[in-house]
Amino acid sequence: MPIPSSIVTLVLGMILVLGGLWIGQNVNLLPTDASANAPVYDELFRVLFSIGTILFIGIVGLVLFSLVRFRRKPGQLGDGLAIEGNLPLEVFWTAVPAIVVLFVGLYSYDIYDRMGGMTPLNHGMDHSAMEHASLMSDGSTPDGAVSEADSRVWGGIGTGMASRADGIAPVPIEVTAMQFAFLFRYPQGDFISGELHVPAGQPVSLRMEAKDVIHAFWVPEFRLKQDVIPGQPTVLNFTPTRPGTYPIVCAELCGPYHGGMRSSVVVDEPESYQAWFNANNKLEVSDA
Amino acid sequence: MTVSLTPQSDQPGSPLQPTGWLRYFSFSVDHKVIGLQYLVCGFLFYLVGGALAGAIRTELLSPISDFMPRDVYNQVLTLHGTVMIFLWIVPVVNGAFGNYLIPFYVGARDMAFPRLNAVAFWLIPPAGLLLISSYFITGAAQSGWTAYPPLSITTPASGQIIWILSVLLLGASSIFGGVNFIATVLKLRRPGLKLMQLPMYCWAMLGTSILVVLSTPVLAGTLILLSFDIVAHTGFFNPGLGGNVVVYQHLFWFYSHPAVYIMVLPAFGLVSEILPVHCRKPLFGYATMVYSIMAIVILGLVVWAHHMFTSGTPPWMRLFFTIATAFIAVPTGIKFFNWLATLWGGRISLNSAVLFSCGFIINFVLGGITGVALAQVPFDVHVHDTYFVVAHFHYIVYGGTVFVIFASIYHWYPKVTGRMLNEPLGRLHFLLTFIGFNLCFAPQHWLGLNGMPRRVAEYDPQFAFINQISSAGALLMAISTLPFLWNVIASAFRGEIAGDNPWQALTPEWLTSSPPPVENWKGEAPLVEEPYGYGIPLDQIDLKAASGSDLWSSGK
Secondary structure, rough: OOOOHHHHHHHHHHHHHHHHHHHHOOOOOOOOOEEEOOOHHHHEEEEEEHHHHHHHHHHHHHHHHHHHHHHHHOOOOOOOOOOOOOOOHHHHHHHHHHHHHHHHHHHHHHHHHHHHOOOOOOHOOHHHHHHHHHHOOOOOOOOOOOOOOOOOOOOOOOOHHHHHOOOOOEEEEEEEEEOEEEEEEEEOOOEEEEEEEEEEEOOOEEEEEOOOOOOEEEHHHHHHHEEEEOOEOOEEEOOOOOOOOEEEEEHHHHHOOHHHHHEEEEOOOOHHHOOOOOOOOOOOOOOO | OOOOOOOOOOOOOOOOOOEEEHHOOOOOOOOHHHHHHHHHHHHHHHHHHHHHHHHHHOOEEEEEEOOOOOHHHHHHHHHHHHHHHHHHHHHHHHHHHHHHHHHHHHOOOOOOOOOHOOOHHHHHHHHHHHHHHHHOEEEOOOOOOOOOOHHHHOOOOHHHHHHHHHHHHHHHHHHHHHHHHHEEEEHOOOOOOOOOOOOOOHHHHHHHHHHHHHHHHHHHHHHHHHHHHHHHOOOOHHHHHHHHHHHHHHHHHHHHHHHHHHHHHHHHHHHHHHHHHHHOOOOOOOHHHHHHHHHHHHOOOHHHHHHHOOOOOOOHHHHHHHHHHHHHHHHHHHHHHHHHHHHHHOEEOOOHHHHHHHHHHHHHHHHHHHHHHHOOOHHHHHHHEEEEHHHHHHHHHHHHHHHHHHHHHHHHHHHOOEEOOOHHHHHHHHHHHHHHHHHHHHHHHHHHHHOOOOOOOOHHHHHHHHHHHHHHHHHHHHHHHHHHHHHHHHHHOOOEEOOOOOOOOOOHHHHOOOOOOOOOOOOEEEEEEEEOOOOHHHHHHOOOOOOHHHHHOOOO
């Protein structure tokens, strides 16, 4: 007696789902995670990867099965079955993707929230923005027509969450992007570095501005990217976690040497960061 | 049409129009001639765009910039994007197949505005030549096909201005075509033919043309403002003069996201025509297919800011555009499930047209899955402007639309020329294209996730090997064009005679001679109320046609 097709379908479906989940959880396509929000991102990635794998393998399987099972064999004449539609089936495959998409949307909203994306711009960012503003106010207004009063600071994703929780003030750093380099100014020590040094485990707040064209600040290991826009300061907050040296990549076409516009971020242990900071500090009294 | 002249003689058309091969170089108003003009012209530009892609992949063989100067590389990538989008995909899926098929499908002798139609086509060659010649005269634009200011304001002005002029001409051509399609589908239907009896491609073209007419003028306006910024030093987008660069991005993507649907919706329509014929089954779920096209049109207009998640958009905007974008997956999913259901239980001829259509389904599903992922802000923030996006986009436009263009050429070639294409060569073409395409673009997902940004001439040496694999795939894609070209040219002279209706299809273009006469039918246009009336009802399986296993599996 042949096995009823419904049981075969059920078993295949279970294998597909379990296989997709396994692949999603065990195949790693991402670089190391080096910031507080990278593990959160990777969690979302694994969920999307699992769902995507299940869908893709399922649909490819259906196409291949149909092409083999329903192919016209030599000498066969005549048509297939005259099935014009099936309303319950249509409702089913409208509802299921809608639910999946809704689930994914809500889940990514949650992830987004945990990464600090939903903090109101002029509220959560207040802290760092104000600090920057006070630091900037001593004479150096950004050139262009943006005055201090009406300059809206646009926030990237990434959170100063740790700072609110632990009460640790984020390290303020001013990033200037230009063709074809990033410059990092440490206002607490009044010095400029070509390489970004940040202490592990401490929140960092980048206030970024471009001098000429749009650039983008991207650290793949932090899973963070923010465009650096001329005439429009942007803020990017993050908390590095894993000491090491990671690339900073410009991700927005900015001219002939766009591909060469790279720098690196060095995540130091807090002590070695302090040592590096003190070695470069130009202010007589360090307030760090 | 005042004189009731039924075209009885074999001498086509008015004597003012050239007749032989010369008519393909003339200002012909015959929709079939214009369709072929679009197709051949588009294909020539595809070869140019492909050569540019080859140059890009050659440069990326090594992690250093060694094949061409860096500014030339940026010109090449700008030209590649512009040529492929504005001179190949949009004109071919809209102009070529739309012009050839829509009058047949609505039962008309020609498009609603034949002269406007010819003008729309004849804007394309000069615009394309202008664009390409800018490389040789002054150096082409080098700010990408997106032309974001301030980069587009600061790079050499002459190339950028020529680029803007060219895109404006192509946009005008596209709008003329869109107006024409809307008028033809809505107003030129044969008496007795209802909207819900139209072949699906008409609906796809109606939806596409609505998008064209609503969004292309926005692009035109934006580019005109950009050209003012460049030549008259106005400050719309120039931050040095108080302009705002992000406004340009909003305006640009208000056109350029719908442009993706302008490129894929017609492809959806074409697949809906091809599959039922070769599966010998009705198109599954006609009504839901129509509604999903219209849902894609509406949603497609309100998702543009998902291209700008890293541009500093406010959180509420990111959330709205995430959800709107992700929901496009629902109507798109309906269409894919309907195609799968069309395959299911069919009597499928595994010819080149079906293979390319199924290749399209597989590639586009992958592109769609990465698309839903990219719609999620946190996901996008990492991979935006990286090779992940390059891979996603090419899975949509090449794996999706270009595969469908090839499927359509295999499907309609017998109608257009009266001769069949060589089937083994077609399958070889499919095999090479499918393997080459996936070899080229699948690894790029990994490149993007691991830190390779797009539009770079030099990159981190750790990515060299994967880039070389990708370039090998690109080479295979280039080689795959050869059997196709040979097939198309040789079959035109020596192919097997096709007859009027080699596929036993029911749609109206097959109910006339191959190639069709001027004004499409001798005598009255056929009234096709069931364009997908294939298949045998379940209760009357023809005993002579059905094989033994069919009877066994249906329980008789």
